[in-house]
Amino acid sequence: VMLSAVVDRCAELLFSGNELGEVAFRAVSTALVRSSRLNMRLLSLEYLSLRLDDQNAGLLAACMHLPHLTTLWLSGNSIGNGGLSALARHLTTCRSLRVFKLANCSLTQGCGSELSLIVKQLPDLHQLQLAHNQLDTSDVLLLLSGLHSHHNLHQLRIDGNQLDDGIAGGIVELLQARREHHMALVLPHRPLSKMRHRR
Numbered sequence: 001v002m003l004s005a006v007v008d009r010c011a012e013l014l015f016s017g018n019e020l021g022e023v024a025f026r027a028v029s030t031a032l033v034r035s036s037r038l039n040m041r042l043l044s045l046e047y048l049s050l051r052l053d054d055q056n057a058g059l060l061a062a063c064m065h066l067p068h069l070t071t072l073w074l075s076g077n078s079i080g081n082g083g084l085s086a087l088a089r090h091l092t093t094c095r096s097l098r099v100f101k102l103a104n105c106s107l108t109q110g111c112g113s114e115l116s117l118i119v120k121q122l123p124d125l126h127q128l129q130l131a132h133n134q135l136d137t138s139d140v141l142l143l144l145s146g147l148h149s150h151h152n153l154h155q156l157r158i159d160g161n162q163l164d165d166g167i168a169g170g171i172v173e174l175l176q177a178r179r180e181h182h183m184a185l186v187l188p189h190r191p192l193s194k195m196r197h198r199r
Helices: 002-009 022-034 054-063 081-092 110-120 137-145 166-177 193-197
Strands: 012-014 042-044 070-071 100-101 127-129 156-158 185-186
Touching: 022 054, 054 081, 081 110, 110 137, 137 166
Parallel strands: 012 042, 042 070, 070 100, 100 127, 127 156, 156 185
Antiparallel strands: none
C-alpha cells in the first residue's frame, strides 16, 4: 500500500541496483499496474539480477500501459532473447518511449529480427543502448536496415558486441540513407578496417 502511494506521486522511479532483485521488481511492477494516476515518465529497473521469465515478462508488459512513459532502463538484467521477444510483443502499448536501455542484458545471436521490430514499434525512440551484449554482425545489420526510415533515433550504442568488419557496409548505407537526419553511433573500440577504406 505504501509503495503504491509513492508510485502514484512519482514522475520518475529509479529502482536500480537494489539487493532485493526480483522481489523489488515484482513489488514495483505490481504497484505500477495498480497505480491510478499513471504519471510515470522514467522507470529504471537496472542491475536487479532480474531474469525475464514468463511471469516477470508479463509483469513488465503490464507496466507498459503507462501512457506518459518516455524512458525505460533495463540494463544489467538477464533479459535474454526470450525476454526480448516478449518485450517486442508488448511494446506497441508504449509508443511514447524515447530512451530504451538494454545494455548488458544477455542478448545473443539471433535476436536481430526482434530488435528491428522494436524499433519499428517505437517511432519516437531517440536513444537505444545495446552495448555489451553478444549480438553478432548479422543481428546488427538487421537492426540497421530498419533504421533507414527511422528519422527520430539520435543515438545507437552497439559497442561491446561481437561485430566484425562486415558491419561497415551496413553503417555506410545507414549514414547515406539518413544524410539529413543526424545520428550518433557508438561503435566497438576495435577499428573497422573496411570503414576506413570506404570513406
